[in-house]
Amino acid sequence: MLIKDLKALFHKELDDIYGPDEVFTFFFMLTEHYCNISRLDVALNTNLSVTTEEKIRIFKALESLKQQQPIQCIIGETEFFGMPFKVNPNTLIPRPETEELVQLVLNSYDNKKQGHNASILDIGTGSGCIAISLAKNLAEATVFGLDISAKAIKTATENALLNKVNVDFIEASILEDTAWKSIFKDLKFDIIVSNPPYVRQLEKQAMTSNVLDNEPHLALFVSDDNPLIFYKAITKFAAQYLKTNGELFFEINEYLGKEMIALLTDNGFKNVQLKQDFFGKDRMISGVKQ
Numbered sequence: 138m139l140i141k142d143l144k145a146l147f148h149k150e151l152d153d154i155y156g157p158d159e160v161f162t163f164f165f166m167l168t169e170h171y172c173n174i175s176r177l178d179v180a181l182n183t184n185l186s187v188t189t190e191e192k193i194r195i196f197k198a199l200e201s202l203k204q205q206q207p208i209q210c211i212i213g214e215t216e217f218f219g220m221p222f223k224v225n226p227n228t229l230i231p232r233p234e235t236e237e238l239v240q241l242v243l244n245s246y247d248n249k250k251q252g253h254n255a256s257i258l259d260i261g262t263g264s265g266c267i268a269i270s271l272a273k274n275l276a277e278a279t280v281f282g283l284d285i286s287a288k289a290i291k292t293a294t295e296n297a298l299l300n301k302v303n304v305d306f307i308e309a310s311i312l313e314d315t316a317w318k319s320i321f322k323d324l325k326f327d328i329i330v331s332n333p334p335y336v337r338q339l340e341k342q343a344m345t346s347n348v349l350d351n352e353p354h355l356a357l358f359v360s361d362d363n364p365l366i367f368y369k370a371i372t373k374f375a376a377q378y379l380k381t382n383g384e385l386f387f388e389i390n391e392y393l394g395k396e397m398i399a400l401l402t403d404n405g406f407k408n409v410q411l412k413q414d415f416f417g418k419d420r421m422i423s424g425v426k427q
Contacts, residue, residue, distance in 0.1 A: 138192050140168065140185040151202055163208050167198050170212045218270040222296050227288035228264040234414045235332055238388045238421050239270045241412065242330055245384060245423070246275060254279060256324065258378075260311050260331040260371055265293030265304060267330055272302040281324075285310040311370050321378055329375045332388035333367035364393060365400060372404050379426040386423045394419035 144164050151160045165176045172191045179185060187195065201211045209215040209230045214223050217231040218239055224230050246255065255278045259268035262282030272280040282304050284290050290306045297304045309316050311333075360366070368387060375385045385406060389397050394411050401409045406424030414420035 138187055139183075140174065140179055140187065141183050143168075143187065143192070143195065144179075147199060150199060154203070154205065163202060166208055166212065167195055170214075171195055171198075217264075217266045218273075220270065220273065220300050222264050222266055222269075223292060223299065224264055225292060227286060228292050231264060231266040234416075234420050235266065235388055236270075237414050238330065238332060238386060239267055241421055241423065242271060242328060242384075242386050243274055245386075246328070255327040257281065257328040257330065258283065258326045260329065260374075261333045261367070262293050262306065263289050263332075265296045265306070267332065268293070268304045268306075269297050269300050269302055271330075272297070272304050273300055279305075281305045281307060281326075283307045283309055283311065311367065311374060314370070314373070317374060317378070324378065325380045325383075326375075326378055327380055327383050328386070329371070329379055329383070330386040331367075331371050333371065335364065335367070335388075335390040335393070364390065365396060368397065368400055372400055372406075376404050376406075376426065381426060383426045384423055385426070386421065388420060389422055391418040391420060394422070397422045 147160055147164045148157060151163070155163070165179070168174045168179065168187075169176070171194045172187050174185060174187075198211050202208065207230055209224050210226065213225065214221055215230060216222070218236050222231060242257075255275065257268070257271055257275070257278050257280045259265075259271070259280070259282045262268050262284045263286075265282055268280050268282035272278065280303075282290075282293055284293065284306070285308070287308050290308050293304070293306050297306075307320060309320055368389070371387075372385065375383075379385060385401070387397065398409055398411055401422065401424040405427050407427050409424040410422065411419055412421040412423075
């Protein structure tokens with residue numbers, strides 16, 4: 138089957154669901170992934186064809202897209218901070234906003250020009266994208282990643298190997314403070330960073346089905362009556378396990394910026410800064426332990 142005919146079929150079947158621009162992107166992601174044919178190759182040669190086996194795999198992906206499954210889950214990988222990451226239904230798909238959180242941590246580290254091997258903990262590591270990106274860019278740092286999900290830890294470990302970095306992954310719940318004393322009793326951190334669950338149940342209706350049906354709710358949602366449950370636990374943990382002048386970084390719910398400022402301030406953090414993402418939404422906050 139010719140690539141140009143396959144492309145026309147994708148637009149016919151999917152444009153009404155996603156729009157032609159996104160379908161265009163999906164198609165070339167799939168042909169590159171399954172056929173090793175680049176976008177440039179297609180542009181230069183309209184008579185390129187795919188094998189029967191490749192056609193079967195692409196048709197299967199087409200059916201998955203019609204069911205609004207995320208393209209990242211269909212091909213089993215995505216890119217984050219310029220690196221490849223395996224993704225599956227056990228982890229959230231890394232998002233561009235979280236890349237901004239990683240860059241915020243890196244900028245702060247560089248500005249302080251820390252002269253020692255920093256110790257970093259990523260809480261709720263999921264696919265490991267934050268921890269691994271920091272380990273890749275701070276080769277001298279010791280990086281840990283914590284998650285309650287054994288399946289997420291398995292994926293994160295595979296991603297660390299894929300990107301050739303060393304990260305110590307720990308399976309535990311940050312909500313169970315009795316575990317802290319045994320797991321972290323001899324550890325103090327220069328940096329603690331987290332992108333914990335923060336979507337309230339009341340916000341579910343604004344979310345698309347491809348997220349709701351394909352990403353782990355454990356990593357997404359919190360109750361309406363206690364939306365800061367993870368932030369409270371992590372802030373309490375950070376107050377104990379950060380070194381003096383150590384830094385705490387969060388990705389946050391855009392509607393709860395004021396509450397987050399109050400949480401960090403009330404727990405004795407100084408230099409609390411609320412920052413916006415590239416959409417202008419309150420998305421990140423940081424503070425320094427006194």
